[in-house]
Amino acid sequence: MCGADIVNAAGLSDIAQRFDEASGYDTAARIQKRCAMELADRIRRIFCGKSPKRILEFGCGTGFLTAELVRLFPHAEIVATDIAPGMIRRAQSRLHVPNVRFEVMDAQRPKPDGRFDLICSSLCLQWFTDRALGLARLASQLSAAGRLMVTTLARGSFDEWRKACDTERVPCGFPTYPEPDALASDWPVNGHGKWDVVDLRDTPADGMTFLRELRDIGATTPALHSRSAGIALRRVIRRFDSTMSGVTYKIAFGDFERHIPKGVFVTGTDTGVGKTLTSACLVRAWHANYWKPLQTGLAEEDGDAPTVRSLARLSDNRMSPSAYALQAPLSPLAAAEMERITIDPARFSLPSCSDTTPLVVEGAGGLLVPVTDDWMLIDLIALYGMPVVLVARSGLGTINHTLLSIEALRARAIPIAGVVLNGAPNPGNRAMIERFGHVRILAEIPLLPSLTAEVIDERAQFMPPPDSIFGPDATLSTSNSEIA
Ligand SMILES: Nc1ncnc2c1ncn2[C@@H]1O[C@H](COP(=O)(O)OP(=O)(O)OP(=O)(O)O)[C@@H](O)[C@H]1O
Ligand SMILES: C[C@H](N)[C@H](N)CCCCCC(=O)O
Ligand SMILES: [Mg+2]
Numbered sequence: 243m244c245g246a247d248i249v250n251a252a253g254l255s256d257i258a259q260r261f262d263e264a265s266g267y268d269t270a271a272r273i274q275k276r277c278a279m280e281l282a283d284r285i286r287r288i289f290c291g292k293s294p295k296r297i298l299e300f301g302c303g304t305g306f307l308t309a310e311l312v313r314l315f316p317h318a319e320i321v322a323t324d325i326a327p328g329m330i331r332r333a334q335s336r337l338h339v340p341n342v343r344f345e346v347m348d349a350q351r352p353k354p355d356g357r358f359d360l361i362c363s364s365l366c367l368q369w370f371t372d373r374a375l376g377l378a379r380l381a382s383q384l385s386a387a388g389r390l391m392v393t394t395l396a397r398g399s400f401d402e403w404r405k406a407c408d409t410e411r412v413p414c415g416f417p418t419y420p421e422p423d424a425l426a427s428d429w430p431v432n433g434h435g436k437w438d439v440v441d442l443r444d445t446p447a448d449g450m451t452f453l454r455e456l457r458d459i460g461a462t463t464p465a466l467h468s469r470s471a472g473i474a475l476r477r478v479i480r481r482f483d484s485t486m487s488g489v490t491y492k493i494a495f496g497d498f499e500r501h502i503p504k505g506v507f508v509t510g511t512d513t514g515v516g517k518t519l520t521s522a523c524l525v526r527a528w529h530a531n532y533w534k535p536l537q538t539g540l541a542e543e544d545g546d547a548p549t550v551r552s553l554a555r556l557s558d559n560r561m562s563p564s565a566y567a568l569q570a571p572l573s574p575l576a577a578a579e580m581e582r583i584t585i586d587p588a589r590f591s592l593p594s595c596s597d598t599t600p601l602v603v604e605g606a607g608g609l610l611v612p613v614t615d616d617w618m619l620i621d622l623i624a625l626y627g628m629p630v631v632l633v634a635r636s637g638l639g640t641i642n643h644t645l646l647s648i649e650a651l652r653a654r655a656i657p658i659a660g661v662v663l664n665g666a667p668n669p670g671n672r673a674m675i676e677r678f679g680h681v682r683i684l685a686e687i688p689l690l691p692s693l694t695a696e697v698i699d700e701r702a703q704f705m706p707p708p709d710s711i712f713g714p715d716a717t718l719s720t721s722n723s724e725i726a
Contacts, residue, residue: 255348257369261303261326273444273491275306277393278364280440282310284495285362285391293318294359298383300324300349301366305333311362312339321355323347350376351616354654357385367394367496368419374428374588375617381430381500382624383655390498395419396439398492403452406482412474425494431591432625435498445488449479452489502627503592504712505530505601506659509623510633511643513607516664516687518546520633521604522553522698523687525560527705528600532556533593535622536585536606536613537564539571546604553698562593574619575612587617592626600708603628609650620650629659629711629718631684634675636665641674648679657718659711660684681719682706 293315302308302322311320320342324330330344347353349363350370361380370376381390397419407414420428422437429435446452453475506524510517525532532554534546547561566585568577578585595601603626605611611619623630630651634644644661651658660682661675672683684706690697710716 255325258325258327258348261324261329271303271306273442273493274303274365276442277491277493278306278310280493281362281364281391281393281495282307282314284497285311285360285389286314288389288391288497289315289360294389295319296356296358296360296385297321298323298352298355298358298361298380300347300352300361300363300380301369302333302344302363303329303366305336307362307364308333308337308342312337312342317341318360319343321345321358323349323352325349349380352379352383355383356655357388358383359385359388360391361388362391364393365395365493367392368417372588373420373425374430374586377428377498378430378432378588378625379621381432381498382621382627384433384500384627386500386502386627388500390433390435390496390500392496394425394494394496396425396437396492396494397421398490400489400491402486402489403449403478403482406449406478406486409485410474410477410481412478419492420494422494425496428588429496429498430588430625432502432627433498433500435496437494437496439492439494442491442493443488444491449482449486452482453479500627503595503601504597505592505595505603505628506631506711507603507605507623507626507628508631508633509605509619509647510608511635511640511647515608515635516633516662517604518549519553519664519687519690519693520631520662520685521546521602522550523685523701523705524602524631525550525554525556526698526702528602528708530600530602531560531562531593531595532602532604533562533564534604534606535565535590536568536574536619537566538568538574538577538606540567541569542571550604553693553695555695560599565590573611573613574606575614585614585617587613587622587625590622590625600712601628609647620654620656623651624654624656627656629657629716631659631662632681633662633664636663636668636671636686638671640668640671641678644675645679648681659716659718660706662687665689679719 297311297318297320299308299322302324308322322342323345325348327346330346334344399419400416404414422439425437446455508517508521532550537545570577570580605619609620613619632647634640658681662684663686666689667686685704
């Protein structure tokens with residue numbers, strides 16, 4: 243049950259309130275139970291004997307799937323969430339096990355909570371108002387090869403009811419559920435997903451029972467029970483009862499696996515801090531490809547890609563065009579608004595890269611730079627999951643900026659490869675950042691007399707070897723305690 247929309251006096255969204263009041267859920271939810279069991283069996287087969295360490299379930303309802311997860315993975319840490327507090331209370335009353343933590347959460351805005359090896363949900367996704375964005379946010383919390391496994395309603399669900407409504411020329415009141423192709427296009431860009439649709443038949447006693455049971459599970463939509471629909475509804479029920487023998491649920495089973503490409507995301511404590519310079523050095527040192535997904539300020543400059551191409555002597559086939567190339571020297575959101583463009587953050591597919599050719603991605607400005615009304619640059623970094631190279635000035639003021647940036651990255655469990663200090667060497671600041679940031683200083687770039695390809699050739703020799711970032715003994719900083 244998900245989907246923050248209109249919020250009532252109790253602070254519950256409209257959808258949350260309906261599920262909060264769905265008192266008869268368990269008895270009416272025959273299909274929900276069958277879906278949860280089938281999804282659990284698919285999860286069992288995918289993990290075949292191995293147990294995910296951390297599991298996030300969203301839209302847990304009264305805990306059908308949660309109970310199966312506990313049975314399958316008794317030693318996993320399970321975080322079971324739902325947008326409706328009433329559902330959480332019922333699930334908690336059903337499941338008293340130490341390895342399950344129940345939380346009220348809107349799955350469309352999942353709160354950062356580390357990495358999960360499995361994120362799963364049964365019959366909740368259909369309540370998302372923006373499925374692609376919601377899935378991208380959830381997939382950002384998957385571990386390196388983590389799985390996102392869900393069920394949702396697909397086109398053709400309740401067609402028997404729709405036909406009765408069409409015959410009686412009455413609006414059917416159900417949303418138009420997506421075709422499998424539409425579902426497929428909503429998979430996040432940080433991995434590979436597939437869907438398959440299974441028909442589940444349900445045989446409620448009659449049309450009135452069908453509607454009442456939908457209400458009992460909180461799954462109805464306002465149009466079905468508005469006053470004015472009363473008379474017309476009785477005609478539809480008569481039509482349904484006289485022509486139909488049951489209801490089909492087209493259940494789409496989704497299975498998505500995260501893939502973290504071999505590369506780094508170069509971000510900084512600020513704009514103008516040396517991200518492009520560092521990117522050019524890394525590209526040169528690693529023979530890497532380069533991408534600048536979000537470029538602004540083209541009214542005043544050529545942009546970072548041409549700069550990296552020239553400084554790192556990069557051929558065109560080693561670069562990809564920016565997803566958005568904007569004129570104003572502003573944040574991507576502000577620059578896009580000036581051009582009446584809406585940035586779609588869930589569709590930034592990474593350019594191809596390979597194990598032999600890593601990818602260097604450069605951000606725009608610092609971490610909390612707005613890209614859309616509810617998507618920051620740091621969310622893009624979390625989505626890709628690549629280790630971060632944080633570029634910071636070397637001089638006074640950098641300790642605060644750098645530790646704040648590290649704190650923001652840690653809060654989202656984004657791995658940090660290390661910090662590049664740019665400017666006149668400052669051993670004191672370096673020591674403070676290492677000591678309080680628990681990060682490696684990957685390189686120090688002094689003030690350079692000029693920026694040429696020859697200077698970059700020379701500086702590239704001081705960059706860390708790729709194996710120290712991507713190899714089996716890579717030391718990425720993932721927590722304040724130590725360099726993992
Ligand atoms: N160590 C250095 N020595 C000399 N010039 C430098 C040095 N570092 C950066 N610069 C210059 O400072 C300016 C900003 O550097 P750069 O473009 O790399 O910053 P950035 O973080 O990529 O900025 P943006 O946020 O716009 O992408 C550039 O003109 C660059 O040539
Ligand atoms: C224009 C500039 N060079 C970058 N491309 C964009 C920097 C955005 C910074 C937003 C901010 O933190 O105030
Ligand atoms: Mg730059």
